[in-house]
Amino acid sequence: IAPPGIDWLLVQSRIWSAEFLRIVWPSQLCADYGPYHLRTIAPVGALIGVLTLGVLMAILSVQNRKIALASALFWAALLPVSNLIPIYCPMADRYLYLPLVGVALLLALALAALRPGPARAMGFVAALAVVAALVAVTVRRQSVWKDTSSLWRATAQENPTSYNAWLGQGYACLDRGDPAAALLHFQHACALAQQQSAEPVCGFAGLALAFDALHQPQQAAEALALATKLDSRYARPDTLVRALVFTDYETQRFTLIRLRARQF
Secondary structure, three states, rough: OOOHHHHHHHHHHHHHHHHHHHHHHHOOOOOOOHHHOOOOOHHHHHHHHHHHHHHHHHHHHHHHHHHHHHHHHHHHHHHHHHHOOOOOOOOOHHHOHHHHHHHHHHHHHHHHHHHOOHHHHHHHHHHHHHHHHHHHHHHHHOOOOHHEEEEEEEHHHHOOOOOHHHHHHHHHHHHOOOOHHHHHHHHHHHHHHHOOOOOOOHHHHHHHHHHHHHHHHHHHHHHHHHHHOOOOHOOOOOHHHHHHOOOHHHHHHHHHHHHHHHOO
16 A cells, blocks of 8 residues: 555656646647646656755755755745645646746856856857747747637647547637537537546537537537536526626526427
8 A cells, every 4th residue: 555645746746747847848838738748757757856856956955045045936836736735727837937936046046156258158148049949939829829719729739638628619619600610529528528537517518509509409408408417507507607607698598498498
C-alpha cells in the first residue's frame, strides 16, 4: 500500500513537469489541459525531476537571500493551485502567472551574476532573442483567442480528448447559425464524456438546442430529458440563468422544447 499522499505527489509531479516544460518553452498551449498532456511524462521520472529542482532551489536559497526570495515567490504562488485540496481544473496556464514572477527574478539574478564583458553581453543578447521569440508566440496566440470558435477548435487540436473543446465548438456553431455542425460536435462531446465516465449534462442540453434548431422536436425533447435527469435545474431554466450557465434566450428555448414535448 502506498504511503498517504504518494499518489497525489506522483500525479502532481507530472502536472508540475508539464507546467515547467511550458515555462521553458510555451508549446502545446491549450484552453483545457487534461491527462492527454501528461501521456508522455512518466510518474517516477517526473517525481525525480521535481525533487531535484526543489533541492537545487533550496541549496541555492541557503546561499543567496535573493534566490531565496525568488524561490519563495515561485512556490508560494504555485502551491495554492497544486491540488493540495482538489480543485475543479487541475492544470491551467493562469496558474503560472504569479509563479512566473519568481522565474523572472531568478533569470534577472542569473544575468546580474555575469561579470561585465563578453559573457554578460552574450547573456543579454540571448535574453533579447528569447523575448523576441516569446513576443512572436504571443502574437500568434492572439489569433486563437479572437473568438470562441477559434479557441475551441485549437483546443481540440491540442487535446482531442477534451470534452469542453468539442462542447465549446458545438455552442460556437449554434451561435453562428450552423446547427448541423453543432449536432456533430455535441454528439462527439457526449461520446467522450461517456468514455471518461463523466456526465455530459451540457452536451445533452446542446443536443436539445441543435435538434430544436433542425426542427426535430422529439429528439430535442429526449435530449433535454436526459440533461434534466442528470441536473434537475433544467426543469427550471431560470435557475440556469442565475447560475450563469445559459442565457435567457437559450433557457426560453428549453421551455419551448418542453412545451412541444407535451404534444407527443
